Amino acid sequence: MYVAVKGGEKAISAAHTWLDETRRGDTALPELSVAQIEQQMALAVDRVMAEGSCHDRFLAALAIKQAKGDLIEAAFLLRAYRTTLPRFGASLPLETSRMRLRRRISATYKDLPGGQVLGPTFDYTHRLLDFALAAEGREAPATPEALADLAETPRVTEILAREGLMQREALSEADPGDLTREPLSFPAPRPVRLQNLARGDEGFLLALGYSTQRGYGNAHPFVGEIRVGHIGVEITPPELGFAIDIGDIGITECQMVNQFKGSRTEPAQFTRGYGLVFGHGERRAMSMALVDRGLRARELGEEADAPAQQEEFVLYHSDNIEATGFVEHLKLPHYVDFQSELENLRTIRRTAEAELREAAE
Amino acid sequence: MTEAGYNFAYLDEATKRMIRRAILKAVAIPGHQIPFGAREMPLPYGWGTGGIQVTASILGPADVLKVIDQGADDTTNAVSIRRFFTRVAGIATTDATGEASIIQTRHRIPEKPLTENQILVYQVPQPEPLFRLEPHRAETRRLHALADYGLMHVRLYEDIARLGHIAKAYDYPVMVNERYLMSPSPIPAFDNPKMHQMAALQLFGAGREKRIYAVPPYTAVRSLDFEDHPFRPIRAPQACAICGSTTSYLDELVTDDAGGRAFICSDTDYCQERQAAPKAAAE
Amino acid sequence: MKQLTPGFADPVLDAQACFRAILEAMSRPGRIQRIAAHITPPAPLCTAAGAALLSLADADTPLWLDTDEAVAAWLRFHCGAPITGDIGAARFVLSCGPAPSLAALDIGTDEDPQLGATLILQVAGLIADEGWRLTGPGIQHEHHLRVLGAPADFVSAWARNQALFPRGVDVLLCAGDSIAALPRSVMIAEG
Numbered sequence: 001m002y003v004a005v006k007g008g009e010k011a012i013s014a015a016h017t018w019l020d021e022t023r024r025g026d027t028a029l030p031e032l033s034v035a036q037i038e039q040q041m042a043l044a045v046d047r048v049m050a051e052g053s054c055h056d057r058f059l060a061a062l063a064i065k066q067a068k069g070d071l072i073e074a075a076f077l078l079r080a081y082r083t084t085l086p087r088f089g090a091s092l093p094l095e096t097s098r099m100r101l102r103r104r105i106s107a108t109y110k111d112l113p114g115g116q117v118l119g120p121t122f123d124y125t126h127r128l129l130d131f132a133l134a135a136e137g138r139e140a141p142a143t144p145e146a147l148a149d150l151a152e153t154p155r156v157t158e159i160l161a162r163e164g165l166m167q168r169e170a171l172s173e174a175d176p177g178d179l180t181r182e183p184l185s186f187p188a189p190r191p192v193r194l195q196n197l198a199r200g201d202e203g204f205l206l207a208l209g210y211s212t213q214r215g216y217g218n219a220h221p222f223v224g225e226i227r228v229g230h231i232g233v234e235i236t237p238p239e240l241g242f243a244i245d246i247g248d249i250g251i252t253e254c255q256m257v258n259q260f261k262g263s264r265t266e267p268a269q270f271t272r273g274y275g276l277v278f279g280h281g282e283r284r285a286m287s288m289a290l291v292d293r294g295l296r297a298r299e300l301g302e303e304a305d306a307p308a309q310q311e312e313f314v315l316y317h318s319d320n321i322e323a324t325g326f327v328e329h330l331k332l333p334h335y336v337d338f339q340s341e342l343e344n345l346r347t348i349r350r351t352a353e354a355e356l357r358e359a360a361e
Numbered sequence: 362m363t364e365a366g367y368n369f370a371y372l373d374e375a376t377k378r379m380i381r382r383a384i385l386k387a388v389a390i391p392g393h394q395i396p397f398g399a400r401e402m403p404l405p406y407g408w409g410t411g412g413i414q415v416t417a418s419i420l421g422p423a424d425v426l427k428v429i430d431q432g433a434d435d436t437t438n439a440v441s442i443r444r445f446f447t448r449v450a451g452i453a454t455t456d457a458t459g460e461a462s463i464i465q466t467r468h469r470i471p472e473k474p475l476t477e478n479q480i481l482v483y484q485v486p487q488p489e490p491l492f493r494l495e496p497h498r499a500e501t502r503r504l505h506a507l508a509d510y511g512l513m514h515v516r517l518y519e520d521i522a523r524l525g526h527i528a529k530a531y532d533y534p535v536m537v538n539e540r541y542l543m544s545p546s547p548i549p550a551f552d553n554p555k556m557h558q559m560a561a562l563q564l565f566g567a568g569r570e571k572r573i574y575a576v577p578p579y580t581a582v583r584s585l586d587f588e589d590h591p592f593r594p595i596r597a598p599q600a601c602a603i604c605g606s607t608t609s610y611l612d613e614l615v616t617d618d619a620g621g622r623a624f625i626c627s628d629t630d631y632c633q634e635r636q637a638a639p640k641a642a643a644e
Numbered sequence: 645m646k647q648l649t650p651g652f653a654d655p656v657l658d659a660q661a662c663f664r665a666i667l668e669a670m671s672r673p674g675r676i677q678r679i680a681a682h683i684t685p686p687a688p689l690c691t692a693a694g695a696a697l698l699s700l701a702d703a704d705t706p707l708w709l710d711t712d713e714a715v716a717a718w719l720r721f722h723c724g725a726p727i728t729g730d731i732g733a734a735r736f737v738l739s740c741g742p743a744p745s746l747a748a749l750d751i752g753t754d755e756d757p758q759l760g761a762t763l764i765l766q767v768a769g770l771i772a773d774e775g776w777r778l779t780g781p782g783i784q785h786e787h788h789l790r791v792l793g794a795p796a797d798f799v800s801a802w803a804r805n806q807a808l809f810p811r812g813v814d815v816l817l818c819a820g821d822s823i824a825a826l827p828r829s830v831m832i833a834e835g
Contacts, residue, residue: 008440080403084367183396183571186499312497322569325406329486332408332438335612336431336468336627340530340549342613343595351525369656378702381663382735385700386758388670389814389827391781395758419667421660477672506754538781538829540810558784562671577671577782577829 023068037061046250046279047071051320052078053180053199055249055278072201076321083180090175092234092243096253096276097152099229103280106156107223108257114153119228121282156225157255157272166270167260186312193295193315197288198277200318206283208308209290217294217306221273224257228280252277254285258293263301271300370417371449376400380418380573384564387575392537393505394488399571409442409467410568412484416446416465419480419564425453427461432469432610432627439467458630468531470552472609472631475561477578483546485567488574490534490544510542513585521590530595536583537576545582551594551610556582599624604635649684651698651722662699666816669825674778674787676770679821686714688740692818693766694718700762701725701736708734710741740766743795746805749813757810760828765815768793770822780830788835789824791817802832 024031038045038061048060052075060078067073103119106112132138160166176191184192197205212219230250234243254275262268273293275285294308307313317323368374376398383397402410420426426446430439434456442465443454455461458471467484475481491501494512504510513534520528527533533550537543545553546565556563556576563576576582586592597611602623609631611624626632652658658681665677685694688711697719701707707725709716715738716727728734731748743765752760775790776799795801805812805828812828826832 008435008437009444012437012440012444076401076405079401083401084373086373180400181398183398185396312499316498321401322406325408325410326486326569327407328405329407332467333431333436334468334547336549336610337531337547339597339611339613339627340551340595343597344528344530347526347595348524348528369660374656374659375702375704377659378700379704381667382700382705383758385667385670385762385814386760388667388782389760389829390757390810391829393757393810419660419664421657421664502755560784562667577827579784580781 023066032065034058034061034065037064043280044069044071044074046277046281047202047284048074048078049278050281050284051075051199051201052082054078054082072320072324076324079321089235089237091246092236094231094233094251094276096227096231096251097155097158099153099227099231099251099253101153101227101229103228104153104225105223106225108156108225109159112154112156112159120280153227155255157257160224160257160270164269166257166272167266169272184315187298188311188315190292190296193311194274194276194288194292196315196318197275197291200288201320201323202281202284202287204318204320204323205287205291208294208314209287212290212294212306212308217297217308218302219290219293220259221290221293222257223286224255224272226252226254226282226285228252228282250279252279252281252285254282254289256286256289256293260300271296367449369450370420370446371403372400372414372417376414377418380414383573384415384418384575387564387573388562388577390541391576391580392541392543392574394567394572394574396571397573399568402568404441404445406569407486408438409465409484411566411570411573412465412467412482412568413442413445413566414568415482415564415566415573416463417450419482420446420450420452420463422450422452424462425455425460427455427458427464427630428466429464429469429471429628429630430467431612432471433629435629456630457634458628468547468549469610469627470548470555472626472628473634474555475559477560479561481559481561481563483548483563483565485544485546485565485570485572487532488544488565488567488570488572490532490542505541508540510536513542517585518587521587526590527586527592533592534585536581536585538580539583542585543574543576543582549595549610550584550592551596553582553584553592554594558582597624601626601632604632606632606635648718648721649686651683652681652695653683658695659699662695665823666696666699666825669816669823670782670814670827672782672787673780673825673827673830674772674776674783674789676772676789676822676824679823686718688766689715689718689738690766690818691821692823693738693740693764693816696764696816696818696823697725697736697738698722705735706733707736707738709738710744711738715740734761737761737763738766739763743798746801746813751805751808751811751813754811757812760812760814763813763815764818766818767791769819770817770824775835777833777835778826778830779833780827782827782830790835791824792819799832799834802826806831 038057044064045057045060048063048071049055063074063077066077101117104117157166161168179192179195230248232245232248234245236243256273257270258273260269260271273289275288277285291308295311297304297309379398383395387395402413404410428439428443430436446452458473463480465482489501491512494516495501517527531549532544532547533553535543535545545556558579560578562578565574584592599611600607603625606626609626609628612627614623616623662679662681665679669677679692679695681695683691683694701723703724705725706728708728708731719725731737731744732750737749749761769792771790773788775788778787809828814828815826817824
């Protein structure tokens with residue numbers, strides 16, 4: 001006689017032990033250190049910090065190690081840790097024109113104050129597997145150094161705005177709200193939308209951003225500017241009353257310049273799609289900027305029928321921690337609801353068969 | 362002993378207060394979904410985070426907790442959630458329905474009638490009963506405000522027209538206190554009548570969807586139906602192969618590759634109690 | 645400045661026990677619950693009303709009150725609740741003197757009825773099994789509750805509040821260490 005599986009507790013324990021064993025892999029090989037992951041898997045660390053919505057390179061690297069390299073699982077670990085942290089306050093807005101740049105490019109101007117800085121990029125690399133990397137112990141060549149231009153680097157969008165060609169964002173001193181404390185409600189204000197996108201799944205943002213380029217959302221984007229680098233974060237503790245620097249974070253900012261035909265109240269001008277993410281994440285920042293612009297359709301009086309323009313659809317489905325949880329929950333037992341469907345289906349079929357018999361008689 | 366470094370029952374006190382305020386308003390407005398700032402839990406969304414947050418906010422050292430999934434105490438996720446609360450709250454747990462003061466459940470209501478001294482906490486994947494008919498939450502909120510449930514009546518009527526009866530077998534929509542349309546969570550429709558005038562308080566937590574709702578004790582919970590097509594709870598028409606019950610909800614087991622089937626109680630505690638009862642009487 | 649009396653001895657477990665008493669009161673309208681925590685809030689605040697606010701109020705819940713500065717200072721210190729002079733903007737309204745009109749409080753909206761305020765109404769005494777006849781969700785047949793020192797026109801004011809359902813105000817009645825609740829769903833008839 002078959003009876004329900006017992007010993008769930010023992011099975012779970014054993015499964016976790018096995019997981020630990022497989023994480024380590026072949027013990028003849030040296031174990032990866034968290035510092036190695038942090039240094040040598042730096043872009044994975046950046047993605048986990050962004051989607052985990054917590055800027056801590058060490059913790060993100062630890063999460064990647066614990067998650068055996070599953071970056072969504074790692075972001076989940078970081079999020080679950082983040083929620084237990086006390087909140088000291090909100091930082092002052094970041095002035096990104098004061099970033100210490102490693103990379104800064106504009107697709108709209110050949111040259112501009114601060115110049116084009118190519119920086120460490122995959123762009124223009126030929127995607128040929130480099131078998132030399134398979135041989136360990138090779139020293140990386142030193143990068144030739146150039147003198148840094150220490151002047152502030154004005155933003156491209158600001159150059160356009162001074163000419164009246166770029167719509168200026170309304171300045172606001174209002175509390176931007178906090179997605180992690182208050183549930184989403186609609187219509188969602190732009191600060192909340194941007195918070196949502198900044199930690200959204202990179203694949204989801206990429207696909208949506210891509211769709212706006214292919215006619216689903218009528219986008220005509222130009223990369224006004226992408227800048228990658230470091231910036232100091234400041235807070236003003238109420239007991240001090242003045243701003244203090246609490247440390248540096250790495251960020252990527254993307255400002256997309258988009259056409260806008262103008263409306264009855266506004267002249268034709270460019271409008272902005274904005275992306276800002278932790279670490280070095282150009283694909284992510286660009287996708288975010290495209291989707292941000294898509295979500296502005298309604299406030300700009302444009303048609304809003306493409307997927308990337310539908311606020312509820314985008315914001316409710318961007319979070320890969322929520323999404324993976326719900327998709328994967330289908331692994332949990334559903335025998336009770338399945339059983340009710342079985343009985344239901346049998347009843348429907350019995351009814352239909354009876355009707356057929358009656359009709360035949 | 363509870364896990365070092367974490368507050369009693371894991372959540373910080375500010376979060377508990379926020380959830381407790383939501384629970385009280387949920388009780389005051391039976392069946393209405395209250396948005397709440399659900400936190401990221403160390404268990405995945407969709408695996409009971411809403412129920413866990415509700416339980417964590419009401420739980421105290423005097424409580425005895427029972428956790429079931431599909432009616433059983435030993436299903437893996439029930440084990441995992443029970444272990445979580447033992448770790449972070451150090452509280453007593455039980456398999457016996459009668460001994461529990463709080464029962465957290467996924468997909469079932471225990472067969473044994475609950476009492477005034479118990480609270481039933483449901484894990485809810487999708488709190489919005491209208492979501493398959495109207496996916497926009499901004500619109501469903503408006504429909505709830507107007508108590509406009511025509512969409513659902515039309516949907517059920519279409520079943521009758523096409524199939525001769527309502528084809529919803531689980532997560533069967535209910536009217537609470539004749540005001541709010543509510544999802545009972547994916548319990549089998551068989552369990553719906555137990556919600557009506559239940560002596561225990563019923564709390565519902567949806568973590569991913571960030572909603573809490575409640576049915577107070579002794580409250581009218583009516584499964585939607587039509588006069589000429591009254592609601593009927595369905596169970597497999599067999600007796601439990603272990604305890605012989607002909608009234609409990611049954612799981613269907615596949616016993617061989619030749620069409621063999623066996624049916625046993627989904628509520629494992631109920632089944633075990635019935636197995637023990639004749640023995641106790643004999644002794 | 646006068647020394648503030650302490651709040652909960654065990655902020656975690658006392659708040660939990662007190663919340664459960666309030667949850668029980670709200671789930672079974674008119675049934676009287678006891679607050680077990682020993683606190684001595686400044687007069688005229690009673691144990692039950694003080695404990696209810698310690699359990700539920702914080703920086704996210706603007707509080708309106710009709711008491712003097714000593715009570716305000718105690719609540720500000722222990723709960724961190726911002727005190728507001730605008731009764732319509734308060735999540736919690738504490739009344740130890742003549743009760744404010746229910747109609748002056750936030751009743752929420754049809755889409756968000758949960759925004760309706762909670763009135764913590766301190767009264768002279770609560771007696772079970774006599775007085776008002778209560779019916780509605782949470783009550784199998786009828787509950788009876790006598791409220792000593794209830795506002796004179798309370799039953800008719802309550803009927804107007806009840807008619808707004810699902811919008812409306814919820815009330816916690818507090819006397820000494822006793823607490824009973826009137827969720828907006830409950831109907832009251834003179835006993």
